[in-house]
Amino acid sequence: MRTIRLFAFQHRDELQIGITYKFDFKLNDFIKNMEGMRWSRTYSCFYLAYSVNNKKRIYTVLKKIGCIIDYSALKDLKTETVETPEGEHSNLNPQQLEILEEFQNYLNGQRFSKSTLKTYTTFVQRFIAFQRDKLNNITNRRIEIFIEQEIAGKNYAISTHRQCVSALKHFAALHRFPELKAEQISSPRKYKYLPVVLSKEEVIDLLRATQNLKHRAIFALLYSSGLRVGRALQFFQYQGGFTSCMQAGKYQKKVTPHTLRHSYATNMLENDIDLRHIQSLLGHSKPETTMIYTHVTQKELMKITSPLDVSLKALSNSDKKDGNMRLSRNVFD
Template identity: 45%
Template sequence: MKIIKLFPLEHRSALQIGVSFIYDLEMKNHLMALPGIKWSSTKKVFYFPYSEDAITILRKHLRGTGWYVDFSAIDENEFNKRTLKHPNLKAEHQAILEKFDSYLRGKRYSESTVKTYYSFLLKFLKFHNAPLAQLNNRNIEMFMEQVIARKNYSISTHRQCVSAFKHFVELFGFTEICLEKISRPKKSRILPRVLSQKEVINLLIATRNLKHRMVLAIIYSSGLRIGELLKLRLHDIDIDRRQIFISQAKGRKDRYVGMAETFIPILLNYLKTYQPVQRLVEGKAGEPYSASSVRFFLKESCRRAGIVKRVTPHTLRHSYATHMLEHGVGLRHIQELLGHSKPETTMIYTHVTQQDLLQITSPLDTAVSQLLKSGKEEENLRLSRK
């Protein structure tokens, strides 16, 4: 009997479901057809990101293959509680991880935040791997220097790590640690990349698949995050009112966004052609669609449209906000439409547009213009030499 085993896997600082089997080309191709599944060259197994629906998705995908699927290593309750056992950790450290996980969940942090903070503490315990009774600021500083900084983690990741340590210290009350001395690097000010409106239209025209075109059109026309799009259910779409209901998005906030009139024909054509059952965007057999699939076909559409900028689904959201601002929509309205908690987050788009600043004439143009008006035909005036 052919057997395929599913098991808990901690990989890339995240919780995964490992998929192991004796090599079989047909099964390999069948697995590769599942959006979101990846191959780990270090672990030498396929793995699938854990989520509330992950086990159900795998069950459906492997059903009818003729293989026996062994779920014995997986306890769904253990997954939900994130109580994976780490064989290289001491029992004391394992208990600390589980208590920290419970503490974060008690504060009702999102699954993403719990996963991120948990992974930082796991890295630290593997790095420190010594009794924590005498833990002090220098131990944490050494971790930041030798792990976070040396491996060139981003500034935002570094700041998240500091936040994780603050919760860790507050929970266990280490007397040798002064929270005020755990410094947080200054936040980077990175301006978002945006597409021009012409580039957006070219991108949609170059997207041949109807489902893919609908996905890109709704992200841009309504300013959605990729996660918000993938969670949308059919009853969230109100065509008559031209509204989309976004339920419990980032920051646990509900909001309404509008739908463009020109998007309605694309949407109706898509609904009639694909006939989704529950979610607006579904994979095979009604399975949830993956963000990696969206990024893949977006990259291909950009190639066809001749767009050389680095474009992600979030680039379309940035473009939506920037174009709204350029057409005179107020910052307060854009903040509500995007679901930003703070106006400062929305104000970054004022630095992207800067229409008045971009209209200022360069002194090089002024100098050349004045010389041309003076009638002096100097050879070096033609800077291109043509």
């Protein structure tokens, strides 16, 4: 039986699923003719856009022809992307497709990024499919039901929930549905959390525990530059392994590759680098985003002195002439 290995890599500014295998003419022709399949000269492999649906499709199709699928390199990869159910786009009628295309053109006109355009379009596409033929009867309650069932009901992250609400507000702004009051569509409060941070010693331990030289180079790049993992992967054909390295390091913290970016910023603050410089290096548009790294820098915590210690130190300095002075101001022999 032929073994096929799947791995994730960044290509053309998007995450892709790469397919590698020992060359075989029949298998090569079969994979080449799969819907949506493309060839990368850079990585010398066939690939599809990364999505849960495509991963399942590759697995199902190749399993049927007797291949062994090794997708272990994809197991550590977690994304917040909301997947579109298979066939959902094809189930939209011509009128619905026209409305979706009009929304895409509206987003393009607003100069949204490619990533935001894709995310917002996916949410609206799912909402249109949810509404079926009732697009003229969109109310606040219908939107609430959609969010309750499709977003909150499926335990998507709060950040994803907020993106969905934002997409639907833009959809409402475009079409001005008479019974819909867009300003009343509420978003959940933004979740405030303190990022997990590794100390300098823990980062060194991680690098020591990483046996694969390419993985070690990736981790070193993430920590030394503060890059997001997607940007770093443009330089490497990464195939997972972060979790196993963290297990080898025996950390109790819940750590991901993005933790190295948090650690970079926090450790830079500990080294007395100005917050404005760190904001520029991280590419944050707002200083408030960078301010989160001022939460618990170890160096600053160590500088904090108890008020009692301050008082005793002042008292001690004033009584240097008599080293036998007690706190009660009595002299002991």
